Amino acid sequence: MAQQLKFILTLEEAASKGVSSPSDFLKLKEDAIILARAPISGVQDAVLGLTSSDRIFLGVNVEFEGLPLQHSISAEQFLVANLALNFEQELHACLLPSRFYLESFEEDVPLLLVPQNNRLALSDPVSAAEICLNPEHCSHPKCRALTAANKSYAQYSKCPSGVALICEGEVYKGWCIESAAYNLSLGPVQAALVDFVARGEGKGFEMITGAVLVEMNDANVSQEATARVLLETIAPGCVLNVFHCYKTAEN
Numbered sequence: 001m002a003q004q005l006k007f008i009l010t011l012e013e014a015a016s017k018g019v020s021s022p023s024d025f026l027k028l029k030e031d032a033i034i035l036a037r038a039p040i041s042g043v044q045d046a047v048l049g050l051t052s053s054d055r056i057f058l059g060v061n062v063e064f065e066g067l068p069l070q071h072s073i074s075a076e077q078f079l080v081a082n083l084a085l086n087f088e089q090e091l092h093a094c095l096l097p098s099r100f101y102l103e104s105f106e107e108d109v110p111l112l113l114v115p116q117n118n119r120l121a122l123s124d125p126v127s128a129a130e131i132c133l134n135p136e137h138c139s140h141p142k143c144r145a146l147t148a149a150n151k152s153y154a155q156y157s158k159c160p161s162g163v164a165l166i167c168e169g170e171v172y173k174g175w176c177i178e179s180a181a182y183n184l185s186l187g188p189v190q191a192a193l194v195d196f197v198a199r200g201e202g203k204g205f206e207m208i209t210g211a212v213l214v215e216m217n218d219a220n221v222s223q224e225a226t227a228r229v230l231l232e233t234i235a236p237g238c239v240l241n242v243f244h245c246y247k248t249a250e251n
Contacts, residue, residue: 005200006035007082009056010151022050022093028058028172036060036075037197049083052090057082062190062197063221064205071196071226073125077186080112081177081194101171112177118150118160120245123217127243137209145212148175148188149245156185157218163227164190165196166210167203167240172196175224187228188213205234210241217244 009028014020020028025048034043036063045061059079063072073081083091090113120126127142130156135143141164148162152175162175189211197224213227224242231238 006031008086009058009059010055011056019056025050028056032058033062039063039065040072045075047121048081049079050093051083051088053091055088057086059087059131060197062193064230064234067230071190071230072185073186073190077177077184078194078197081174081186081191082198082241083113084151084177085174085191085195085198089115092236099107112153112179115161116151116153118152118154119248120146120150120160120214121214121248122214123144123189123244124247139171141166141210141212142241144171144173145200145214145247146245148173148192149154150153151215152176152188154178156219157219159216159221161188161213161215161219161223163192163214163223164212164238165189165192165208167196167208168201168251170200172199186225187226189223189230205213206236208235208238210239211235213240214245215242217246 017027024162029046029047032046033044034047036046038044040063047059049057051057055114057076057079061073061075080176131146132138132143134141135147145164147163149160152160154160154176156178165172172192174188174195176188178185211231213223215223223227229242231240
């Protein structure tokens with residue numbers, strides 16, 4: 001729990017560090033930047049945002065040793081995923097402009113942090129029957145991955161997906177977060193790894209032992225191959241299970 005507070009600060013906690021307004025955020029960046037994981041470039045970065053709930057959220061860059069840098073999570077991507085995972089809908093101020101956050105404002109495209117409900121159900125009847133009545137709060141990875149997929153922001157590919165990671169009995173979730181600048185989109189495994197870094201109390205990626213991916217049947221954009229490459233590299237003992245889903249009719 002103490003580790004989570006490093007990525008989410010109340011105004012009182014910030015004030016104890018001499019921060020009383022967004023103009024003081026630079027005082028926090030030095031503390032935030034040491035949380036970055038940059039084994040390849042050695043360049044650590046951090047970004048901070050003040051939300052409508054009067055909490056300060058941190059984002060840091062995360063690189064994965066042995067993988068090309070395009071698999072990395074930028075500080076801005078981490079921040080946006082941290083906001084989404086904690087149900088924040090408004091970012092009032094940011095230490096650095098976030099290109100990832102600046103989404104299209106077309107009338108038919110919802111804003112990135114607005115809660116989504118993709119109305120997905122598992123395709124396999126046996127697997128579907130195993131989904132709990134309250135999957136949001138249960139501890140089953142399959143349920144958590146489906147819940148994550150239903151929260152996906154996949155306005156451009158129309159291919160929502162979600163991931164649940166298992167480490168020492170704890171489940172960490174994430175979903176795809178697409179950007180109007182397509183190459184800045186964040187995959188569901190990376191989003192779940194944001195949750196892992198933020199709540200995992202400093203555990204190494206190699207301690208992740210299981211993963212569940214839920215994605216659409218015959219998706220134009222499949223996350224499975226990328227998920228396997230990433231997890232096989234950073235968590236060689238991790239077993240990945242993939243379940244397919246379909247979109248149910250609107251109510």
